[in-house]
Amino acid sequence: xxxxxxxxxxQVLKTGQSMTLQCAQDMNHNSMYWYRQDPGMGLRxxxxxxxxxxxxxxxxxxxxxxxxxxxxxxxxxLESAAPSQTSVYFCASSEALGGFTDTQYFxxxxxxxxx
Amino acid sequence: xxxVTQIPAALSVPEGENLVLNCSFTDSAIYNLxxxxxxxxxxxxxxxxxxxxxxxxxxxxxxxSLDKSSGRSTLYIAASQPGxxxxxxxxxxxxxxxxxxxxxxxxxxxx
Numbered sequence: 001x002x003x004x005x006x007x008x009x010x011q012v013l014k015t016g017q018s019m020t021l022q023c024a025q026d027m028n029h030n031s032m033y034w035y036r037q038d039p040g041m042g043l044r045x046x047x048x049x050x051x052x053x054x055x056x057x058x059x060x061x062x063x064x065x066x067x068x069x070x071x072x073x074x075x076x077x078l079e080s081a082a083p084s085q086t087s088v089y090f091c092a093s094s095e096a097l098g099g100f101t102d103t104q105y106f107x108x109x110x111x112x113x114x115x
Numbered sequence: 116x117x118x119v120t121q122i123p124a125a126l127s128v129p130e131g132e133n134l135v136l137n138c139s140f141t142d143s144a145i146y147n148l149x150x151x152x153x154x155x156x157x158x159x160x161x162x163x164x165x166x167x168x169x170x171x172x173x174x175x176x177x178x179x180s181l182d183k184s185s186g187r188s189t190l191y192i193a194a195s196q197p198g199x200x201x202x203x204x205x206x207x208x209x210x211x212x213x214x215x216x217x218x219x220x221x222x223x224x225x226x
Binding site: 004033040042043044045048058059090092099100101102103104105106107108109 | 156
C-alpha cells in the first residue's frame with residue numbers, strides 16, 4: 001500500500017515549456033486534490049476532483065489544467081510554464097465523495113523550478 | 116473569506132517540555148479542522164481531525180481542542196521529543212467549501 005505517489009520528484013523547466021505532473025493513489029479514495037506550497041503563502045488549492053469524472057477550480061487555477069484519468073489517477077498539466085509557477089506541488093486524496101469533509105492524505109511532492 | 120492564522124511562526128523548546136500550538140480562524144461556520152505535520156522536504160501527514168460537533172481529539176501524546184465560537188484550536192504535545200521537530204499546520208474546511216491552511220508553526224525540540 002503505497003498511499004499517494006507523485007512523479008517526478010524534481011523538475012526544471014524553461015519558460016514556455018509544458019509538462020504534466022502525475023499523481024496516483026491506491027486507497028480507493030473518491031476525492032483528489034492538487035495544491036501548491038510557496039514560502040509566505042502557505043498551501044493553496046489549485047484544482048480538485050470531488051469524484052471520478054468531475055473536476056473543479058480551487059483558489060489558484062490559472063495556468064493549469066487537470067485530468068481525472070480514472071479513480072486512481074489525477075494529473076496536473078502546465079501548458080506554458082512561467083517563473084511564477086516555481087513551487088512545490090502536492091497531490092492529496094480523501095475517501096469521501098464531495099471532498100474536504102474527511103482526512104486528506106498527501107503525496108511527497110514535486111519540486112518544480114521554472115527558469 | 117476564511118483566514119487561518121498560526122502563532123507563533125516558530126517555537127524552540129527543550130526536550131521533555133509540554134507545549135501548545137495555536138490556530139485561529141475568522142469564520143466559525145466550519146465543517147472540520149485538521150492538524151498536519153510536515154517534515155522538511157516532505158509531504159504533509161495528518162495528525163488529528165476534529166469535526167465541528169466535537170470539542171477535542173486525542174492520539175498518543177497529542178491532544179487537539181476546538182472552540183468554534185471563539186474561532187480557536189490548540190494542539191497540545193505532551194513530553195516533547197526531538198523527533199517532534201517539524202512544521203505543524205492547521206487547516207479548516209467550511210460547509211461546502213475548501214480546506215484553508217494556516218502558515219504553520221515551525222517547532223524545534225532541543226535534546
